[in-house]
Amino acid sequence: MKLIDIVVPCYNEEEVLPLFIEETNRVISTIDSYRFRYIFVNDGSKDKTLMVLRTLASRYPNVRYISFSRNFGKEAAMYAGLEHSTGDYVIIMDADLQHPPKMFPKMIEGIEEGYDCCALFRAKQKGESKIRQLVSKIFFSFQNKISDVKMPDGAVDYRIMSRQMVDSIVSLCEKQRFSKGLFCWVGYNTKWIEYQNVERTVGTTKWSIWGLFKYALDGITSFSVAPLRLIAVLGFIISTLSLIWIIITLIQTLIMGIAVPGYVTTLCAVLFLGGIVEMSVGIIGEYIGRIYIEAKDRPIYIAKETNFEDK
Numbered sequence: 644m645k646l647i648d649i650v651v652p653c654y655n656e657e658e659v660l661p662l663f664i665e666e667t668n669r670v671i672s673t674i675d676s677y678r679f680r681y682i683f684v685n686d687g688s689k690d691k692t693l694m695v696l697r698t699l700a701s702r703y704p705n706v707r708y709i710s711f712s713r714n715f716g717k718e719a720a721m722y723a724g725l726e727h728s729t730g731d732y733v734i735i736m737d738a739d740l741q742h743p744p745k746m747f748p749k750m751i752e753g754i755e756e757g758y759d760c761c762a763l764f765r766a767k768q769k770g771e772s773k774i775r776q777l778v779s780k781i782f783f784s785f786q787n788k789i790s791d792v793k794m795p796d797g798a799v800d801y802r803i804m805s806r807q808m809v810d811s812i813v814s815l816c817e818k819q820r821f822s823k824g825l826f827c828w829v830g831y832n833t834k835w836i837e838y839q840n841v842e843r844t845v846g847t848t849k850w851s852i853w854g855l856f857k858y859a860l861d862g863i864t865s866f867s868v869a870p871l872r873l874i875a876v877l878g879f880i881i882s883t884l885s886l887i888w889i890i891i892t893l894i895q896t897l898i899m900g901i902a903v904p905g906y907v908t909t910l911c912a913v914l915f916l917g918g919i920v921e922m923s924v925g926i927i928g929e930y931i932g933r934i935y936i937e938a939k940d941r942p943i944y945i946a947k948e949t950n951f952e953d954k
Contacts, residue, residue, distance in 0.1 A: 645731040646678045647751075647803070650724030652717050653683055656738045657691040663738050664699055664706075670744040674751065680705045682724045683738075687714030693948070700950050712947040718820040719944040721800065726813050727951060734803045742801040746838055750803040759831035762802035765840040798823055798835075805831070818943055819933050873926075877919065 649667070653660065664681070671679045685693050685708060696708040709723050721735055732754060736742040746763060753761030800822055804812075811829045812822075827833075 644676065644678050646680060646729070647732045647734060648680050648682050648724075648728040648730035649734045649736065650682045650721060650728060651684065651736060651738050652686055652720035652724065653688060653692050653696070653738050654686045654714065654717070654720075655688045655690045655692060657688070657695050659739055660692065660695045660699065663740055664703070666740060667744040668703075670747050674747065677732075677751065678705075680730060681707065682727055683708040684720040684724045685710040686717065686720040687711045697950075707951050708949065709946050709951070710948040712945040715944045718822055721822055722813070722820060723944050723946065725809050727949075728809060731806055732803055733806075733809045734801075736801050741840060742799065743838065746801075746836070749836055753834040753836065754803055754805070756834070757832070758834040759805045759808045760802055760826070760833040761836060762798065762826065762833055763836050763838045764798045765838065800826075802826065807831075816943065818936050818941065820943070878923070 651663070656663075660683075667681075671677075681699075681703070683696050683699075683706065685696055693708075693710050696706075696710070700706045700708055707727070709727060711720070711723075724735070725733060732751075734747070734750070736744075742763070750761040750763075804826075808829060808831045811831075812825055815825055815829070
């Protein structure tokens with residue numbers, strides 16, 4: 644009987660965890676041909692998430708947990724879970740039940756059809772604001788245009804993967820991770836399944852607008868150098884326009900004499916070019932910052948407590 648590890652990143656999820664494991668156990672009890680094991684990763688939660696995980700581990704023999712020394716982020720939590728997994732297949736899902744466990748049978752069916760991965764994407768982002776939905780669509784559209792890594796609109800981390808695919812992802816030990824892109828970058832045959840997003844009923848979302856913006860920025864800079872190329876193109880266009888303007892000005896001066904320079908025109912030109920320079924330096928700085936972080940070669944996470952050695 645093959646083993647399926649269920650990797651679940653957790654951050655301040657003390658309220659939902661008992662409901663999560665109850666609902667998930669209800670689903671896996673109907674799947675007879677596989678064994679299941681939970682790998683919960685406590686990402687430096689500030690509530691009683693760790694205490695709840697200890698209780699669940701004492702109650703259920705198939706529950707393992709890893710607790711970080713501080714909050715390292717969801718990406719690090721997913722990496723830790725994948726790194727500790729040994730199952731024939733691995734499922735990644737959120738603890739908030741917005742990734743419905745009832746999709747397990749369909750996901751496993753995709754694996755049994757011969758796919759290396761069966762991943763889900765949201766048909767509708769139920770419970771999210773219109774602005775957030777619009778920003779999400781813009782991000783996926785922009786990301787797919789500037790990068791060779793293609794993701795369907797609404798792609799989420801919820802998926803099941805083969806052992807071989809998981810090992811390939813774990814071998815990518817970069818510090819600034821964007822797993823949605825990494826899952827696609829490693830290749831392998833993936834079946835995409837549409838599902839209806841479930842609105843969170845317990846707790847609150849941990850993603851702020853600023854957090855989502857930084858996450859999107861990580862995705863863009865991790866899989867594309869298009870912004871750097873844009874700077875080069877923009878510089879060429881501005882230089883060409885400037886050269887044309889200089890030639891026109893010289894001709895006007897030779898024909899009509901020296902005119903009094905316009906204050907507004909000069910001010911606008913200086914501010915415009917100054918803004919372009921600042922933006923260019925900022926984009927270059929983003930890439931240099933990522934090089935700096937990778938060069939320090941610090942661990943992706945630090946585990947403070949785990950029960951893996953106990954069982």
